[in-house]
Amino acid sequence: VLCGFRCMEVQGGGGASLTGVLDDCFCDVESIDVFNNFKIYPRIKKLTERDYFRYYRVNLKRPCPFWPDDGHCSIKDCHVEPCPESKIPVGIKSGNYNKYSQAANTMSDMSECEQAKELGAINSTLSNQSKEAFADWARHDDAQDHFCELDDETSPDAEYVDLLLNPERFTGYKGPSAWRVWNSIYEENCFKPRSVYRPLNPLAPSRGESINSSFSLLTLVSLSPGLCLEKRVFYRLISGLHSSINIHLCAEYLLDEGWSRSVWGPNIQEFRQRFDPAETKGEGTRRLKNLYFLYLIELRALYKVAPYFERAFVNLYTGNTQEDGATKDLLLQIFNEIKAFPMHFDEKSMFAGHKMEAKTLKEEFRLHFKNISRIMDCVGCSKCRLWGKLQTQGLGTALKILFSEKEIKNLPEHSPSKGFQLTRQEIVALMNGFGRLSTSIHQLHNFRLLLKENR
Numbered sequence: 001v002l003c004g005f006r007c008m009e010v011q012g013g014g015g016a017s018l019t020g021v022l023d024d025c026f027c028d029v030e031s032i033d034v035f036n037n038f039k040i041y042p043r044i045k046k047l048t049e050r051d052y053f054r055y056y057r058v059n060l061k062r063p064c065p066f067w068p069d070d071g072h073c074s075i076k077d078c079h080v081e082p083c084p085e086s087k088i089p090v091g092i093k094s095g096n097y098n099k100y101s102q103a104a105n106t107m108s109d110m111s112e113c114e115q116a117k118e119l120g121a122i123n124s125t126l127s128n129q130s131k132e133a134f135a136d137w138a139r140h141d142d143a144q145d146h147f148c149e150l151d152d153e154t155s156p157d158a159e160y161v162d163l164l165l166n167p168e169r170f171t172g173y174k175g176p177s178a179w180r181v182w183n184s185i186y187e188e189n190c191f192k193p194r195s196v197y198r199p200l201n202p203l204a205p206s207r208g209e210s211i212n213s214s215f216s217l218l219t220l221v222s223l224s225p226g227l228c229l230e231k232r233v234f235y236r237l238i239s240g241l242h243s244s245i246n247i248h249l250c251a252e253y254l255l256d257e258g259w260s261r262s263v264w265g266p267n268i269q270e271f272r273q274r275f276d277p278a279e280t281k282g283e284g285t286r287r288l289k290n291l292y293f294l295y296l297i298e299l300r301a302l303y304k305v306a307p308y309f310e311r312a313f314v315n316l317y318t319g320n321t322q323e324d325g326a327t328k329d330l331l332l333q334i335f336n337e338i339k340a341f342p343m344h345f346d347e348k349s350m351f352a353g354h355k356m357e358a359k360t361l362k363e364e365f366r367l368h369f370k371n372i373s374r375i376m377d378c379v380g381c382s383k384c385r386l387w388g389k390l391q392t393q394g395l396g397t398a399l400k401i402l403f404s405e406k407e408i409k410n411l412p413e414h415s416p417s418k419g420f421q422l423t424r425q426e427i428v429a430l431m432n433g434f435g436r437l438s439t440s441i442h443q444l445h446n447f448r449l450l451l452k453e454n455r
């Protein structure tokens with residue numbers, strides 16, 4: 001059974017609990033939850049702990065190409081003063097919103113600032129053994145033919161980061177600097193018509209006078225007659241990503257800094273602020289739906305790319321044959337679970353245009369993702385930048401797969417293909433990115449239970 005795009009358009013059950021049927025075919029949230037929480041989540045968690053997947057090569061040193069003076073606003077520099085008025089994007093300035101944001105979110109206290117700096121820092125510890133292995137990995141990867149190059153991957157500044165040492169969680173990175181990043185992603189990169197209102201901080205209830213809360217960006221986008229399905233899809237993907245990242249930050253919140261160690265855990269208040277329908281004027285439910293939408297899209301991409309990995313000569317190289325074999329087994333198990341899951345998203349409705357149109361669209365999507373990856377270079381907090389880049393690349397890779405159906409069908413059984421290739425970095429981003437979504441849905445389940453208890 002394929003679930004069409006229309007499925008996800010229909011209003012589901014209400015509440016942050018988001019229960020009920022999402023659509024008129026079979027995409028109900030409960031089935032996705034059960035499938036994810038029991039079949040996928042435990043396996044993908046194990047997979048991402050393996051050496052092949054735990055080390056991600058990324059360049060975190062690229063300067064922000066869009067607003068070079070942002071240092072004043074980011075926690076990196078720990079300025080006590082709020083951003084000067086002239087540096088705040090017009091959208092954030094409007095209404096009472098600015099006052100609110102300064103009062104509530106700028107770091108006014110040096111120790112808070114230091115704390116954020118510490119929480120957002122990357123732990124770059126790598127064992128000597130790992131470092132030696134990486135050189136070997138590079139030799140192996142170089143020997144493969146690669147036809148797509150990513151700036152980050154080929155840059156001499158790119159470094160391996162151990163993802164297990166740097167979990168995605170609350171870092172204290174918020175306020176104007178963080179909004180600026182999301183704002184420009186939505187505002188300038190979402191294929192939206194010029195007339196659309198700015199979303200401002202898309203996760204805060206609208207406060208500015210210029211924003212009529214019953215007129216969200218999303219409703220405007222989905223009402224825009226000039227905007228084709230694919231472009232609306234793009235917006236929903238970004239919104240789903242945003243929701244997912246925020247669920248992680250709420251679920252791994254810094255609850256207490258004890259003498260010996262910090263305590264991380266779910267913060268219901270934070271969660272409510274972002275997703276409770278009452279506190280978000282209904283936006284919360286939509287945000288969560290976009291998360292499920294994104295999950296189904298990435299699930300579909302994994303289904304489509306399975307034949308690429310099922311070929312015997314494709315290995316997940318770390319130099320340890322036994323470990324590599326086990327990692328590949330685990331990956332194939334995940335693919336098998338996905339194949340057995342009956343509810344797939346029907347991407348045909350999405351890319352069904354004329355051939356030329358599809359080609360143009362593919363290129364447009366690619367450029368947008370490249371751009372969003374560059375906007376991530378403007379994120380002031382290293383750890384947030386790391387996870388932002390990884391998840392954007394994961395989604396970019398998923399779309400590349402969906403756009404390459406024909407090439408994947410024609411893969412040669414025993415040799416690399418010129419038509420379709422995935423680099424190590426793309427594979428690591430794809431699986432870790434999907435792992436993050438799977439974790440979000442799992443965490444959402446915990447939040448539902450907590451909300452019930454607290455009622």
Ligand SMILES: *[C@@H]1O[C@H](CO)[C@@H](O)[C@H](O)[C@H]1NC(C)=O
Nearest residue numbers: 121122123124125126165166
């Ligand atoms: C980085 O991680 C290692 C291994 O867990 C730990 O020993 C070390 O203290 C950490 N460094 C920092 C700065 O947190």
Ligand SMILES: *[C@@H]1O[C@H](CO)[C@@H](O)[C@H](O)[C@H]1NC(C)=O
Nearest residue numbers: 125126127128129130131132
């Ligand atoms: C790792 O390598 C560095 C430089 O090669 C050396 O100084 C250090 O002692 C090594 N550490 C361990 C734990 O082997």
Ligand SMILES: *[C@@H]1O[C@H](CO)[C@@H](O)[C@H](O)[C@H]1NC(C)=O
Nearest residue numbers: 066184185188189367368371
């Ligand atoms: C890329 O992002 C920047 C900053 O948000 C924006 O000014 C520019 O128009 C974007 N370019 C494309 C091709 O989307």
Ligand SMILES: *[C@@H]1O[C@H](CO)[C@@H](O)[C@H](O)[C@H]1NC(C)=O
Nearest residue numbers: 209210211212213214215216
């Ligand atoms: C928002 O706009 C709609 C449609 O223009 C209008 O009916 C509604 O009263 C407005 N709401 C507020 C709070 O201004």
